[in-house]
Amino acid sequence: MLTLYGDLDSGNVYKVRLLLAQLGIRYRRVDTTQNRGEPGSAAFRKINPIGKIPTLVFDDGRVLSESGAILFYFAAGTPFLPADRWDQANVLRWMFFEQYSHEPYIAVNRHWLLHLPEAERAGLAGRIADNYARGEQALAVMAQHLAGNDWLAAGRYTIADIALYAYTHTAAEGGFDLRRHAAIGAWLARVRAQPSHIPQMRQEEGVPVVQWPG
Numbered sequence: 001m002l003t004l005y006g007d008l009d010s011g012n013v014y015k016v017r018l019l020l021a022q023l024g025i026r027y028r029r030v031d032t033t034q035n036r037g038e039p040g041s042a043a044f045r046k047i048n049p050i051g052k053i054p055t056l057v058f059d060d061g062r063v064l065s066e067s068g069a070i071l072f073y074f075a076a077g078t079p080f081l082p083a084d085r086w087d088q089a090n091v092l093r094w095m096f097f098e099q100y101s102h103e104p105y106i107a108v109n110r111h112w113l114l115h116l117p118e119a120e121r122a123g124l125a126g127r128i129a130d131n132y133a134r135g136e137q138a139l140a141v142m143a144q145h146l147a148g149n150d151w152l153a154a155g156r157y158t159i160a161d162i163a164l165y166a167y168t169h170t171a172a173e174g175g176f177d178l179r180r181h182a183a184i185g186a187w188l189a190r191v192r193a194q195p196s197h198i199p200q201m202r203q204e205e206g207v208p209v210v211q212w213p214g
């Protein structure tokens with residue numbers, strides 16, 4: 001069976017869990033936890049030298065990591081990735097935006113606010129403030145687009161929406177106030193209304209789980 005290495009706290013892992021759920025693809029999960037330093041361990045780097053989750057291992061031994069690459073692989077040939085080249089380029093545009101202009105600020109602040117001890121966090125106050133400003137810029141870009149469009153790309157729900165939903169719907173945990181962006185709130189509701197949506201990132205049903213190292 002397909003094996004997904006990752007934990008329930010990671011938005012990058014959630015993207016993959018959401019698409020697999022919506023495609024009805026079965027997998028098992030090896031609970032590999034960032035807070036215990038497991039993805040960066042020497043043992044894990046033997047599976048994925050990048051040392052990050054999500055990491056997926058296929059039955060034939062092939063390994064695929066990077067949430068966007070995994071989304072692309074499973075979405076190809078399904079309604080989650082349009083066939084039209086222009087639409088595909090726009091799906092990728094938003095996915096690259098997520099990786100470079102959104103996740104590094106919104107997900108990182110979330111991680112620091114949720115998991116770092118107070119004293120360590122205090123030492124990062126300047127970086128947290130900078131991330132907040134840059135994360136707000138990313139949210140403003142999304143809000144501007146979503147004020148005139150139901151979806152991020154191709155006029156329908158795609159892996160671009162899955163990629164950006166992950167760390168947008170949990171942005172409040174990173175200190176971001178989504179009430180400032182009404183169009184984002186409406187889009188989050190549209191994403192939540194999709195069939196087989198996973199409403200809570202930390203919720204998991206019907207997936208066999210084993211503890212790292214599996």
Ligand SMILES: N[C@@H](CCC(=O)N[C@@H](CS)C(=O)NCC(=O)O)C(=O)O
Pocket residue numbers: 010011012013034037039040051052053054065066067068099
């Ligand atoms: N660009 C990667 C980022 C993956 C990533 O940063 N994963 C985090 C958890 S969300 C991780 O494994 N961190 C472990 C570490 O840095 O030691 C993706 O989209 O999959």
